Amino acid sequence: MTIAVIHTRHTAGTESDLSLSAATIHDGTALDTRVFTTPGGEDHHRLASVLDAVEYVHEYAAGAEAPMPLYVSDSRVRSELQAVAGSFAALDLVGTPRGRMPALLLTAADAMSQHVSDLAAAAAAAAGPxxxxxxxxxxxxxxxxxxxxxxxxxxxxxxxxxxxxxxxxxxxxxxxxxxxxxxxxxxxxxxxxxxxxxxxxxxxxxxxxxxxxxxxxxxxxxxxxxxxxxxxxxxxxxxxxxxxxxxxxxxxxxxxxxxxxxxxxxxxxxxxxxxxxxxxx
Incomplete structure (x- = not known):
């Protein structure tokens, strides 16, 4: 069974605040992780990055025989998504992580940390050695x-x-x-x-x-x-x-x-x- 998670975080310390969401999908054999970002650290910025991730997972799940289980780590965003679950027919929004989902959340967290590190390195490289x-x-x-x-x-x-x-x-x-x-x-x-x-x-x-x-x-x-x-x-x-x-x-x-x-x-x-x-x- 293919499953997915979306993990979120907010970071400061680059030129501006940044909201990040990482979607990790496991199809039983391979992992696919994508990071989505929105400038800003307010709740609506985080929601925007999560919705980008949800849209990506939803497109991945489209055409499957059964809805894909998806866990979103942010409880507030998860509640908002569950309220409009009918808009994401290809997804099964679950309330607690199960099976391999906790491991997938760690993969997503690592991907976001690497993304932030790469942004900082790129900024430093532009400034000199x-x-x-x-x-x-x-x-x-x-x-x-x-x-x-x-x-x-x-x-x-x-x-x-x-x-x-x-x-x-x-x-x-x-x-x-x-x-x-x-x-x-x-x-x-x-x-x-x-x-x-x-x-x-x-x-x-x-x-x-x-x-x-x-x-x-x-x-x-x-x-x-x-x-x-x-x-x-x-x-x-x-x-x-x-x-x-x-x-x-x-x-x-x-x-x-x-x-x-x-x-x-x-x-x-x-x-x-x-x-x-x-x-x-």
């Missing part, structure tokens, strides 16, 4: 089961998080966190900080990488080609602000996944973690 970004990474794994939470965070509080459900070791998690940083901030020179000496050894020469470790190292090296990317070790749990934030984000991602916490709550927790970094900018 881009400065090196310092990004801390970390991973968190439960000792009793597979799966790791991975995270990376910049000095200005811009962050990425995700859960890799099939990762089976802390080392793989640490490398996946580095991979997340290098793939997320492609438009800048990077200085990546990790508290894993083993991960740094894997990225160096002469380390006998195998299996998932070798695959992840190869991907990091591929993403780093033609760019200024350097990696450094930082002592973990020693009060380094970026390392501490990355650690807390990774733990929050893992625990939120394990406890099936609502995506909006997970995002609020992550925003709270990086609030001191944002305030210091």
């Amino acid at each position: 881009l400065p090196e970004l310092v990004v801390a990474t970390d991973a968190s794994k439960c000792s009793r089961r597979r799966g790791v939470g991975v995270a990376c965070v910049r000095a200005d509080g811009v962050r990425r998080q995700k859960v890799v459900a099939d990762a089976d070791s802390v080392l793989v998690g640490e490398l996946l966190a580095i991979d997340l940083a290098v793939s997320s901030f492609r438009n800048h020179p990077l200085h990546v900080l990790t508290d894993s000496r083993a991960a740094l050894a894997c990225l160096g020469s002469g380390y006998p990488n195998r299996g998932r470790v070798a695959k992840t190292v190869d991907h990091i090296r591929y993403l780093s080609r033609g760019r200024r990317v350097r990696f450094s070790w930082v002592r973990g749990h020693a009060g380094h602000p970026l390392n501490e934030a990355a650690h807390r984000l990774a733990v929050a991602a893992r625990r939120g996944h394990e406890a099936h916490i609502d995506p909006d709550v997970r995002e609020a927790v992550a925003d709270n973690i990086v609030a001191p970094l944002r305030a210091a900018v």
Whole structure:
């Protein structure tokens, strides 16, 4: 069954406020995510971006044998849409996320974060050479089961998080966190900080990488080609602000996944973690 979600957010810090909505559709095998934006941060701006996303999903669902289940994360917008549900005959507007929908909401959130990052990078590129970004990474794994939470965070509080459900070791998690940083901030020179000496050894020469470790190292090296990317070790749990934030984000991602916490709550927790970094900018 094909399902869809629409996640929304408002951001400031570019030249003006921006309302964003991301639609993620899963047809059982592949994901399709689109981001829609409307300048402004008022409720009607957010509604406009959501309606653009709804129209896209509705066109995708047109002609299907049965209405496509759609969950919209913003409760106020969701209520307004349900009041006019007859205008979207190809959609089944659901009140709570079910099945794979929570995972799709995280994909949509990541897409919006990447869009905002790309806008900021484009603005900075127009202003001149881009400065090196310092990004801390970390991973968190439960000792009793597979799966790791991975995270990376910049000095200005811009962050990425995700859960890799099939990762089976802390080392793989640490490398996946580095991979997340290098793939997320492609438009800048990077200085990546990790508290894993083993991960740094894997990225160096002469380390006998195998299996998932070798695959992840190869991907990091591929993403780093033609760019200024350097990696450094930082002592973990020693009060380094970026390392501490990355650690807390990774733990929050893992625990939120394990406890099936609502995506909006997970995002609020992550925003709270990086609030001191944002305030210091």
